[in-house]
Amino acid sequence: MDSKQVVFITGSSTGFGRLFTETLARKGHTVFATMRDPGGRNAKNAGEIRALAEKESLPVHVLEMDVTDDASVERAVDAAVGKAGRIDVAINNAGYYLSGLEEAVTTEQAQRLMDTNFIGPVRVNRAVLPHMRRQRSGVLIHVSSGAGRVVIPSAGFYCASKFALEALAEAYSYELGGQGIESVILQPGQYETPVFGNTVRGADEARASTYGAAKEIPAKINGALSSTAGNAQEVADEVLRIIETPAGEKQLRYFIGPQDFGVNEINALSKRVQTSVLEAFGLADDTKFRKGKAVAGAV
Numbered sequence: 001m002d003s004k005q006v007v008f009i010t011g012s013s014t015g016f017g018r019l020f021t022e023t024l025a026r027k028g029h030t031v032f033a034t035m036r037d038p039g040g041r042n043a044k045n046a047g048e049i050r051a052l053a054e055k056e057s058l059p060v061h062v063l064e065m066d067v068t069d070d071a072s073v074e075r076a077v078d079a080a081v082g083k084a085g086r087i088d089v090a091i092n093n094a095g096y097y098l099s100g101l102e103e104a105v106t107t108e109q110a111q112r113l114m115d116t117n118f119i120g121p122v123r124v125n126r127a128v129l130p131h132m133r134r135q136r137s138g139v140l141i142h143v144s145s146g147a148g149r150v151v152i153p154s155a156g157f158y159c160a161s162k163f164a165l166e167a168l169a170e171a172y173s174y175e176l177g178g179q180g181i182e183s184v185i186l187q188p189g190q191y192e193t194p195v196f197g198n199t200v201r202g203a204d205e206a207r208a209s210t211y212g213a214a215k216e217i218p219a220k221i222n223g224a225l226s227s228t229a230g231n232a233q234e235v236a237d238e239v240l241r242i243i244e245t246p247a248g249e250k251q252l253r254y255f256i257g258p259q260d261f262g263v264n265e266i267n268a269l270s271k272r273v274q275t276s277v278l279e280a281f282g283l284a285d286d287t288k289f290r291k292g293k294a295v296a297g298a299v
């Protein structure tokens, strides 16, 4: 594979996705920066990315994509493959934070969160994998969170969405490694991005109002996270290191953050436990990464 890669990023309008776009393109990687509504609500963000690309001659293409819409995801992936002929790396980054006592979160809010943070990557992976399997190479990066490993009160639904994403991404890594495709999980701690301003609050305030002292938990957590947030460029630099790590040498999980809250310890224990799980099912060998070995009949 050429060392310059074709990278497809979700949620590129702001925050990490925007920084990934700029950081990777400045290193010569071709970036498809996807976002919702680049002609309307995100016109300013899309315009700034295009202007930067023009000024610095960067290989960046802005595409419309909403991760909650199957047709929109398929259109964007088709457009990227039509233009570049391949997708080497798909970064599942789009997502948002939902804060509130769990009983104050409505079922509609819970469904919407899962549809974005969890089913969104399902849609993207299903759209890009036929191309990666044909190429016999590729990398799926899943932007989880430290909260994909530890549980924070008032973030139960957010944690659930990231725990779900971690399980899926790990299962993908076992199933795809033999075909030369890596599935990677990135677990950022708290970083300064618009995420805090974009946080959705549990809508059923009447429920929360009866919680006594516990109703202050969301504000306490959000205050602590935003006041200790790190510089988001660190996360973009980590993504660059990951995609430039040779095929087959990437880790399954990368934690990065100002405080690890024990996430690295859980990752290390989980790695040992999962190794025994795979051995118990006689799958240790079948789930190993193998360069360029596609299963016969791959699409």
Ligand SMILES: NC(=O)c1ccc[n+]([C@@H]2O[C@H](COP(=O)([O-])OP(=O)(O)OC[C@H]3O[C@@H](n4cnc5c(N)ncnc54)[C@H](OP(=O)(O)O)[C@@H]3O)[C@@H](O)[C@H]2O)c1
Pocket (backbone or CB within 6 Å): 010, 011, 012, 013, 014, 015, 016, 017, 035, 036, 042, 065, 066, 067, 068, 093, 094, 095, 096, 097, 116, 143, 144, 145, 146, 187, 188, 189, 190, 191, 192, 193, 194, 195, 196, 198, 229
């Ligand atoms: N910042 C942190 O401390 C932190 C820590 C751990 C994990 N994360 C994760 O990092 C990812 C990026 O967040 P961020 O911190 O960079 O915050 P952000 O600036 O709010 O970025 C979120 C991005 O997701 C996009 N998005 C939301 N719903 C979407 C949808 N249905 N379809 C397409 N795009 C959608 C947003 O697009 P619009 O402009 O259209 O809304 C925006 O581009 C998220 O998955 C978040 O959970 C963040």
